[in-house]
Amino acid sequence: MKSLLNITAALLLLLPFGAQADYPPDSVYQLDVELQGHDGSEGNIDMNAGEPTIVTMFYGSCPHICPMLIASIQQVVAQLDEDEREKLSVLMVSLDAERDTPESLAKLADERNVDSERWTLATADANDVRKIAAALRIRFRKLADGNFNHTSEMILLDAQGREITRSDKLGRPAPEFVTAVKDALD
């Protein structure tokens, strides 16, 4: 038992950012960051490991595109059957470390009829936000007035945190993306 612990300790030493051991080399879940969910939960980027997840980045005070982003993911979900719906998680990470809080995101989730059973709207500190965006290949820029420019993409991760596909088509979802989500859930 002791030697097993030693081996585990040795393995952990070999992981950047203290990430967890058992993910594939291209898995986003190797990141080690701290997220706070709108439901009061705390967790790492791998909080939904074990099930396919749609991940995206947004910010709470975003006037147009971000509500559209939420609605677009809801439209993807609407095209799933009930079994599929129960297996899909959604993680939306805020770019706005200064203004968004678990409370403000809880309010937003409520306003947008977000299914809090399956969805997490999360905040992280600015350094972690930068790392998450880098790992997800999302580009963003904070403007002087507190708003953000950012690429709005829905990224489908498999149960291990590897990217399956992504879509920047908002509004009516791209059929290929919906198909990929269904395939991942079956």
Add this chain to the structure above:
Amino acid sequence: MTLTINNTLKKAALVTVLVAGASPFAIHAALEAPMLPGGEFKTVVPFEEGKDYAIVERFRLDATPVTNGEFLEFVKKNPEWQRSHAPRLFAGEGYLGHWEDDTTLGNSVKANQPVTRVSWFAATEYCDAQGGRLPRWHEWEYAAAADEARTDARKDPQWRQRILAWYSIPSNRALPTVPYGEANAYGIHDLHGVMWEWVEDYNALLVSSDNREQGSADNLKFCGAGAVSMEQKENYAVLMRVAMLSSLEANSPTRDLGFRCAYDIKED
């Protein structure tokens, strides 16, 4: 009044010595990373429409790029960043590929050449271990506006021509050892003429799709005011850097792409 300032300076100097005594990394920061005063700065990449300036806070910047020798010390202490251990997410194909192996530079790599073929993640982690961070684009641009005598030489066509000349040198030559060029007015070497450099907010530099492929702007990709529109087209050399950085992903190691670290200045 003068006395107060002197006392403050003495106090600052004392703090520096104390911090330097505590950590070898702080010595590096204190002695080899000059302070830049910052201020309002005219940028080629305004982050907001209708503005052509950025505010840069006071900061320190490494006088020279991080070298192979320095990065070797880092990976020896942090084996997870050795090239056979770092996962693909953090360090893509070719990461430190010019070195002989995980912890050997080999005969063709000099310890005092700038380290290149490093990913953004690795560079970020290196600077973090030194108590610093990567410089932000506007900080880098601000530092790089200086020539040997002036803090902002960008209006001088001769100077612009000089930095542009570097881009015509074939990139298959070996990198020089650093410091290579003379220090600029801030005491910083080799921002131009040697290599490309990572910045912390490389992923803020989204060049709009209508800059890249005319006529197919996809504004929905950007929440808010759209992408960077590049100003001051005559500053071609700096714009090339922006275009290059905007094409990178955080795990891409690239030939001739290295980095240096910046340090926040803590107010008392």
